[in-house]
Amino acid sequence: MAEEKVSSEKNTKKTEKTVSKDLDYIKSKITKHENFPKEGVLFYDIFPALRDSKCLDMIITRLLSHIYDEFGNKVDVICGLDSRGFLFGTVLSLRMGIAFVPIRKKGKLPGKCISLKSTKEYGSDVLEIQSDAILPGQSVILVDDLLATGGTLNSSVQLIQFLNATVLECIVIIELLQLKGRDKVPSSVFSLLSF
Ligand SMILES: O=P(O)(O)OC[C@H]1O[C@H](OP(=O)(O)OP(=O)(O)O)[C@H](O)[C@@H]1O
Numbered sequence: 283m284a285e286e287k288v289s290s291e292k293n294t295k296k297t298e299k300t301v302s303k304d305l306d307y308i309k310s311k312i313t314k315h316e317n318f319p320k321e322g323v324l325f326y327d328i329f330p331a332l333r334d335s336k337c338l339d340m341i342i343t344r345l346l347s348h349i350y351d352e353f354g355n356k357v358d359v360i361c362g363l364d365s366r367g368f369l370f371g372t373v374l375s376l377r378m379g380i381a382f383v384p385i386r387k388k389g390k391l392p393g394k395c396i397s398l399k400s401t402k403e404y405g406s407d408v409l410e411i412q413s414d415a416i417l418p419g420q421s422v423i424l425v426d427d428l429l430a431t432g433g434t435l436n437s438s439v440q441l442i443q444f445l446n447a448t449v450l451e452c453i454v455i456i457e458l459l460q461l462k463g464r465d466k467v468p469s470s471v472f473s474l475l476s477f
């Protein structure tokens with residue numbers, strides 16, 4: 283029998299075959315909706331995956347495995363994007379025992395903030411981060427549910443860089459390949475699933 287490679291995560295070893303089965307399972311839970319929230323947009327809904335706690339566990343396990351393989355214990359902060367990025371970012375930060383910091387849409391965060399406009403597949407926003415949330419020199423991973431045109435992650439990476447911190451990587455569950463969003467993101471991008 284061919285030897286199967288193993289990928290390492292803190293206390294967990296999974297074969298490539300199991301990983302691929304898990305990814306197929308997660309993919310099967312993502313639903314698509316035509317013309318939502320606007321005419322011409324094919325919307326990928328992550329929420330059905332969260333109705334299934336086994337599926338959420340697989341998502342988090344896979345992301346942790348990737349993070350520990352790539353960055354070991356070098357990550358200081360998980361930064362989650364408003365709002366679906368919060369769902370995954372907070373769980374990752376809890377499991378890693380490190381800080382969670384949100385990037386929010388304008389007007390939601392108190393205190394001194396820095397802001398930047400961003401455009402996305404179906405609209406535009408102004409994104410904000412609290413100025414004292416991340417210290418100069420800290421190493422940050424950005425987390426969101428989905429990469430479409432890349433506008434949201436592009437602006438988010440810039441916000442972190444304005445604070446003189448380092449973006450190690452942007453992590454998303456879903457990447458929409460046709461929109462070539464990763465070309466717009468000024469950091470490396472890891473996606474769990476692509477469509
Ligand atoms: O790659 P882009 O074209 O920039 O699009 C991706 C962004 O669009 C969605 O956010 P949305 O603003 O709809 O927020 P939500 O999570 O609050 O629904 C998604 O969660 C990403 O943040």
Ligand SMILES: Nc1ncnc2[nH]cnc12
Pocket residue numbers: 323324325326327402403404428430431458
């Ligand atoms: N097609 C899409 N589906 C879900 N969320 C999105 N955010 C931007 N584009 C999206």
